[in-house]
Amino acid sequence: PRAERTFLAVKPDGVQRGLVGEIISRFEKRGYKLGSRQIRLVVEPVKILIFFLQPSKDLLHNHYAELSSKPFFPGLIEYMSSGPVFAMVWEGTDVVSVGRKMLGATNPRESPIGTIRGDFAIDVGRNICHGSDSVGTAEREIALWFTPDEVVSYGLAQKKWIYE
Numbered sequence: 786p787r788a789e790r791t792f793l794a795v796k797p798d799g800v801q802r803g804l805v806g807e808i809i810s811r812f813e814k815r816g817y818k819l820g821s822r823q824i825r826l827v828v829e830p831v832k833i834l835i836f837f838l839q840p841s842k843d844l845l846h847n848h849y850a851e852l853s854s855k856p857f858f859p860g861l862i863e864y865m866s867s868g869p870v871f872a873m874v875w876e877g878t879d880v881v882s883v884g885r886k887m888l889g890a891t892n893p894r895e896s897p898i899g900t901i902r903g904d905f906a907i908d909v910g911r912n913i914c915h916g917s918d919s920v921g922t923a924e925r926e927i928a929l930w931f932t933p934d935e936v937v938s939y940g941l942a943q944k945k946w947i948y949e
């Protein structure tokens with residue numbers, strides 16, 4: 786088991802559908818620690834201030850660089866830049882792989898009931914949330930979406946009740 790970090794984002798459809806709280810809540814209840822604050826690039830009207838940004842197409846091209854040759858890439862960039870996303874860093878033991886399991890499969894219709902995508906989404910192009918797929922990818926994505934001072938370091942009071 787490794788203490789590590791992952792990058793999670795509630796995509797524009799998840800934000801519009803009011804699923805930000807639900808997704809944060811699942812990671813909180815699992816025992817993971819939220820490690821980011823984010824107050825840049827807030828869209829108007831400003832309702833939620835923290836963690837909230839409308840990503841530029843440049844940022845998204847970089848974020849999804851490995852998919853740039855896929856036929857769905859232009860649609861993916863349009864969708865991801867169509868509204869604000871809720872970007873987060875989460876920390877804890879094996880949070881990258883466990884986080885992927887909590888999200889479910891890329892295609893929501895193949896995603897088990899009980900996962901975030903399996904419970905709340907239908908189409909692959911509207912799968913409501915992003916989670917890094919490896920520790921290396923996570924560090925790359927965190928560095929892409931956040932400056933170092935936007936990632937907060939603090940101790941979780943309940944840690945000894947979650948970890949042995």
Ligand code: DAT
Pocket residue numbers: 852857861890891909910912914915916918
């Ligand atoms: P994941 O988001 O599960 O890591 P990915 O990195 O392979 O999946 O792809 C990134 C996003 O691109 C995915 O969340 C939704 C979109 N996508 C992937 N495959 C697709 C497809 N076959 N058709 C349409 N969109 C797709």
Ligand code: MG
Pocket residue numbers: 916917918
């Ligand atoms: Mg991916």
